[in-house]
Amino acid sequence: MKVAVIGSGIAGLSACWYLQDKHEVTLFERGSRVGMDAHSVEVDTPKGSVYINVPMRVFFEGYYPTLTALYTEAGIPFEPVNYAASFSQLHGDTYFRYNNLRAGPYSLPMLAGKSLLKPQALGLGAELLRFLNDAKRHGGNLQRSEKADKKTLADWLASKGYSQRFAEQFLYPAFAGICTCDYDSVAAYPAGIILEYLASDLISSSVHRLTNGVYEVTDKLAKAAKDVCYNTKLKGIRATENGVEITDQNGATELFDHAVIATQANKALELLAEPTAEEQDALSQIRYESGRIVVHRDEALAPDNKGEWAPVNFLLSATEPRPMASIWLNRIYPELEGQANIFESWNPLVEPATDKILVDATVDRPVVTQASLQAIKGLEKLHQQTDRKIWFCGSYSRRGIPLLENAVASAKSIAGYLVSA
Numbered sequence: 001m002k003v004a005v006i007g008s009g010i011a012g013l014s015a016c017w018y019l020q021d022k023h024e025v026t027l028f029e030r031g032s033r034v035g036m037d038a039h040s041v042e043v044d045t046p047k048g049s050v051y052i053n054v055p056m057r058v059f060f061e062g063y064y065p066t067l068t069a070l071y072t073e074a075g076i077p078f079e080p081v082n083y084a085a086s087f088s089q090l091h092g093d094t095y096f097r098y099n100n101l102r103a104g105p106y107s108l109p110m111l112a113g114k115s116l117l118k119p120q121a122l123g124l125g126a127e128l129l130r131f132l133n134d135a136k137r138h139g140g141n142l143q144r145s146e147k148a149d150k151k152t153l154a155d156w157l158a159s160k161g162y163s164q165r166f167a168e169q170f171l172y173p174a175f176a177g178i179c180t181c182d183y184d185s186v187a188a189y190p191a192g193i194i195l196e197y198l199a200s201d202l203i204s205s206s207v208h209r210l211t212n213g214v215y216e217v218t219d220k221l222a223k224a225a226k227d228v229c230y231n232t233k234l235k236g237i238r239a240t241e242n243g244v245e246i247t248d249q250n251g252a253t254e255l256f257d258h259a260v261i262a263t264q265a266n267k268a269l270e271l272l273a274e275p276t277a278e279e280q281d282a283l284s285q286i287r288y289e290s291g292r293i294v295v296h297r298d299e300a301l302a303p304d305n306k307g308e309w310a311p312v313n314f315l316l317s318a319t320e321p322r323p324m325a326s327i328w329l330n331r332i333y334p335e336l337e338g339q340a341n342i343f344e345s346w347n348p349l350v351e352p353a354t355d356k357i358l359v360d361a362t363v364d365r366p367v368v369t370q371a372s373l374q375a376i377k378g379l380e381k382l383h384q385q386t387d388r389k390i391w392f393c394g395s396y397s398r399r400g401i402p403l404l405e406n407a408v409a410s411a412k413s414i415a416g417y418l419v420s421a
């Protein structure tokens with residue numbers, strides 16, 4: 001069959017990969033390059049140029065089984081990376097830092113630096129251990145974590161007697177970084193979603209990065225499509241008796257047997273020429289938060305005490321609704337070791353010097369809420385309709401934190417429907 005895939009983030013790319021054997025796929029992207037690689041940048045160093053993936057996306061097998069299987073199947077190598085973190089007040093002290101003690105495939109977090117001597121850090125560490133233990137018990141199986149979803153994370157923490165300090169100084173900043181959203185949105189997350197993430201083997205297994213960078217993913221997966229059309233601003237998608245009509249910006253219409261919409265949910269809704277009430281209801285329930293991501297060379301966006309720098313550094317300000325997360329890229333890319341410092345900062349709380357900025361981009365991220373969990377159930381129902389021809393996938397469209405795994409697993413599930421269609 002002739003299938004149109006719209007959107008070339010990891011969801012659209014993996015849809016192309018999973019559909020390639022049985023179908024003829026055309027991939028449409030509104031941007032001028034593959035969406036997953038849209039913000040990457042090549043940086044010159046005295047030892048040659050280094051291709052930096054923006055944002056830096058990491059993963060670990062426990063929470064990302066479909067993604068790791070896809071990379072393995074496509075022959076895309078990945079390797080462990082130290083993703084330990086520090087937590088500091090902006091222009092103040094680093095109050096908590098851990099390092100990862102590596103032993104073979106395992107990676108165990110251990111307090112590091114001045115944290116070892118600080119009662120505040122020891123207290124946070126003790127609550128973290130208790131929380132991880134609770135996460136295993138309550139997030140380790142779907143039934144229990146769906147039960148936990150009935151509470152917000154804030155209510156769940158309060159019901160278990162966790163301190164406000166643990167929430168505000170560790171858990172909310174860490175998950176504001178992982179989910180790239182405000183503290184309030186983390187506090188309102190359905191608790192089971194966060195517990196499930198920590199119940200997977202994050203703590204004992206190592207986090208991974210792509211050995212050769214994101215370009216290898218976009219290159220290998222996009223090749224699974226017969227045609228790739230960039231700069232395509234589609235005007236409308238309509239299901240008819242004969243298939244799916246796709247109209248481009250010039251008014252030209254092409255007929256496909258099926259269309260897989262792998263854009264953000266709000267963009268998917270805009271694309272539908274005649275959304276049904278069910279489609280409208282499901283797709284409009286997914287809320288997005290915008291954020292700024294900057295790759296730069298400005299050390300003012302890292303903790304004041306250089307001795308406390310970790311690969312990932314959270315900086316908090318009492319007056320800000322979300323933290324800044326500055327990734328020290330020299331600790332992530334072996335090619336950058338010993339070179340001039342370079343960082344990727346999400347939500348810069350200090351304006352980087354203009355002449356030190358390499359990339360400055362705005363990124364949107366779905367937020368999981370009670371309404372979005374309902375919307376996902378609505379999408380699942382839509383996908384079970386007989387004669388369905390328009391399909392939706394993306395990180396927002398499946399239970400879990402909107403990360404790469406959700407995007408790939410949702411694409412794989414759509415491909416499953418299309419194989420039997």
Ligand SMILES: Cc1cc2nc3c(=O)[nH]c(=O)nc-3n(C[C@H](O)[C@H](O)[C@H](O)COP(=O)(O)OP(=O)(O)OC[C@H]3O[C@@H](n4cnc5c(N)ncnc54)[C@H](O)[C@@H]3O)c2cc1C
Pocket residue numbers: 006007008009010011012028029030031034035036055056057058059180232233234262263264267271293346363364365393394395396402403404405407
């Ligand atoms: C700062 C930051 C850090 C992150 N770190 C991690 C991490 O460490 N690990 C991890 O797993 N995840 C991470 N993520 C999340 C991860 O990047 C996303 O979950 C994932 O990229 C979503 O992929 P997607 O394919 O669902 O959507 P997207 O990547 O948003 O792709 C949608 C595509 O659709 C295209 N599009 C939209 N409208 C149209 C249209 N009308 N016509 C054609 N094309 C259209 C867009 O241009 C885009 O290319 C991070 C995100 C951010 C913002």
